[in-house]
Amino acid sequence: MTIKEISGIIDGKVICCDDKFPGSIEYAFASDLMSDVLTIEKENLVLITGLANLQTIRTAEMSDISCIIFARDKKIGEEIISLAKENNMILIESPHSLFHISGELYKAGIKSIY
């Protein structure tokens, strides 16, 4: 699924770097616990989270996650956006809850990791 399609399904707003994405997203993982995110071996996935801080971006960087969806209109600070840009990451804001976003993406065919 393309970033545009994902963003449309979740009423999302792409904050940065959607032109950098090379392919399509197949999997998603939803968590606010970064240590849990760091256990994922799969790539080509989107992280859905309510945690909007620099460690979210660092965790995605270490895990080779190129797209993050922030649930419930979390405010994404400039520092976060700048670090995401450095790492060519796509950030999407959505007004919906983690549960809602996960449900919509699952329904649309995005696969679960576990």
Next chain:
Amino acid sequence: MQFKHKIAGGDFAKAGNIASSVKKILRQLNIDHAVSKRIVIALYEGEVNVVAHAYSGIVDVDIDEEKIKITITDKGPGIADIEQAMEEGYSTATPQVREMGFGAGLGLSNMKKNSDSMNISSVPAEGTIVELITYIKPDAR
């Protein structure tokens, strides 16, 4: 190739800076993608541990043709019971650490999983040394 970085305890904004720079170096050295991912995840968890629990720390990275050795030495409260600290779910993290998305008691086990060997030694009220070794070619383990 050897290099050394300092970590300041409590400085969450910088946690991950060392793992990020090591990741770039490993990419430049054309280290296998899966191997470098394991190394940087273990190092990142280690950095977060120092920031979360210690007053200061030093990361020594030593890369040779066969392996990458990372030694994280901190000054801090130390770990009284290493076996207990290794248990998944055991954590002494503060609410501030949990707000950053960590502190669920997965860090040390994640570090072990993402390295070929991990050694911890600690003196309570002095500090902790964690040594991580990962082989560059997986068949050399």
